[in-house]
Amino acid sequence: MLKKLKPDIYVDDIYAIDYEALKHEGITGIIFDIDNTLIPYEESMPNDKIQELFDKLKEMEFVISFISNGPKKRVDKFNTRLNFYTRHRACKPLSVNLRKFIEEVNLEKNQVAIIGDQIFTDVIAGKCAGIKTILVRPIKPRNSIIEKIKRRLESKLLQKFNEMEMKR
Ligand SMILES: [Mg+2]
Known part of the structure; x- marks a missing residue:
């Protein structure tokens, strides 16, 4: 059960991700959440650092999408200059919109x-x-x-994952 909730990778932020390694293992499509992953709730546009990261990811030929549970207005505004594939009100944790993206850009799940x-x-x-x-x-x-309850549960889970890791 717990394994079903364990992320494959857990890092501080989007800049700490080794995108080269992802590419190397065959990942070519990346789905980004927006709120609190790319920008905090009170901001609406990508800052220069995010823009730079996306320029790099485009250069690396990643197919990028923003799949957010947020409203259309917010997702469209964030995407104005970037112009990537988007889905708003995506109903995560349901996977329907993730699967739609994967199918529409002709990728396999393992990519x-x-x-x-x-x-x-x-x-x-x-x-x-x-x-x-x-x-x-x-x-x-x-x-x-x-949000506080969810965060507390999440930090408990992350603690458990760490313990599982150490036992291995
Ligand atoms: Mg989020």
């Missing part, structure tokens, strides 16, 4: 990774779609009660 900040949406959706899952720390967690 795609999802990068997001939440186990209960991004990682589960990725697992259900059968793709590689990469968890990053949320840029700036929201302070609602539900």
